[in-house]
Amino acid sequence: MKILLLWDIDGTLTNSGGASRRALTAALLKQFGISGLLDDIDFAGRTDRWIIRQIFAKFGVPPTEENFTGYSEAYLGLLPAEMHTPQARVFPGARDLVEAAGRRPGVAQGLLTGNFRRGAEVKLSHHGLWRHFPFGAFGDDSEFRNELGPHGLRRARETHGVDFHPSRVWVIGDTPHDVACARAIGANCLAVATGRHSAADLAGSRPTAVMSDLADSQAFWNIIDTPSPA
Numbered sequence: 707m708k709i710l711l712l713w714d715i716d717g718t719l720t721n722s723g724g725a726s727r728r729a730l731t732a733a734l735l736k737q738f739g740i741s742g743l744l745d746d747i748d749f750a751g752r753t754d755r756w757i758i759r760q761i762f763a764k765f766g767v768p769p770t771e772e773n774f775t776g777y778s779e780a781y782l783g784l785l786p787a788e789m790h791t792p793q794a795r796v797f798p799g800a801r802d803l804v805e806a807a808g809r810r811p812g813v814a815q816g817l818l819t820g821n822f823r824r825g826a827e828v829k830l831s832h833h834g835l836w837r838h839f840p841f842g843a844f845g846d847d848s849e850f851r852n853e854l855g856p857h858g859l860r861r862a863r864e865t866h867g868v869d870f871h872p873s874r875v876w877v878i879g880d881t882p883h884d885v886a887c888a889r890a891i892g893a894n895c896l897a898v899a900t901g902r903h904s905a906a907d908l909a910g911s912r913p914t915a916v917m918s919d920l921a922d923s924q925a926f927w928n929i930i931d932t933p934s935p936a
Contacts, residue, residue: 710870712818712858714879717901719800723793733780751883753820753845782824789832797900799920804838817842818858841865855891882911
């Protein structure tokens with residue numbers, strides 16, 4: 707039976723160096739003429755649409771579909787330029803693991819991210835990683851992260867013709883929201899402390915396993931290859 711890896715992006719595979727926050731700030735001014743800071747809004751583990759809703763609430767923007775669409779388009783248009791910063795990087799070991807997974811017999815991989823699909827493509831293409839992910843679940847699919855998992859499983863099945871048993875599915879992320887998202891579909895979760903949460907904090911959310919980072923590829927595959935209870 708194949709193993710399915712569903713990767714988070716921000717804080718897990720890459721650090722975008724604040725590109726999303728800067729692009730959202732610039733889009734707020736461009737779309738609504740509002741100048742303000744977004745530092746008090748927690749982006750970690752959230753979907754883009756959820757984040758936008760918090761921005762609208764903070765600045766009194768009516769949460770209409772027209773405003774969501776216009777603001778999202780402005781944000782996505784500004785994001786590519788904001789990625790050109792020295793702080794944007796791939797975390798140690800992440801590139802090697804993603805490339806190795808693509809060559810490893812019996813392993814399929816996709817994305818499970820709160821980013822809009824276009825935003826995910828911008829961020830990963832900047833680092834040459836987008837081509838490794840033929841499918842995924844994205845912030846376009848739902849505002850709520852716990853609802854993304856079924857979309858990822860469906861697209862994995864459509865891509866590979868395999869029904870992946872939850873015991874062979876791994877959600878890999880850096881926040882307690884990723885752990886909850888995995889639990890919502892009965893999957894395993896490998897929590898990685900490369901984001902804003904420490905290994906101890908992540909362990910408190912009871913993932914299947916915790917790693918401080920992805921630099922130790924052998925430790926990673928030892929975890930993934932260990933059968934989980936059905």
